Amino acid sequence: MKPNCNKCKHYFVTFDKYSPKGCRAYGIKTSVMPSQIVRQSNNGQECLGFELKDRLKNQKKEKDLNDPKNW
Numbered sequence: 001m002k003p004n005c006n007k008c009k010h011y012f013v014t015f016d017k018y019s020p021k022g023c024r025a026y027g028i029k030t031s032v033m034p035s036q037i038v039r040q041s042n043n044g045q046e047c048l049g050f051e052l053k054d055r056l057k058n059q060k061k062e063k064d065l066n067d068p069k070n071w
């Protein structure tokens with residue numbers, strides 16, 4: 001499965017306007033998603049360092065408003 005850097009605790013936004021996306025786990029700054037660089041430099045293997053951000057772990061699951069059980 002393709003990791004979503006936006007939801008990863010290692011992802012950060014840099015102050016470099018040419019390389020605004022960074023990954024602390026791999027120590028890279030880039031203009032594209034860090035997972036894309038990791039995959040390219042890792043013979044097509046997806047990043048294995050993905051860890052869900054703490055605030056997303058604690059987030060309550062939202063109700064599905066299309067489910068009649070919720071009405």
Ligand code: SF4
Nearest residue numbers: 005008023035047049
């Ligand atoms: S560890 Fe992987 S998923 Fe997380 S920010 Fe870095 S490249 Fe993206």
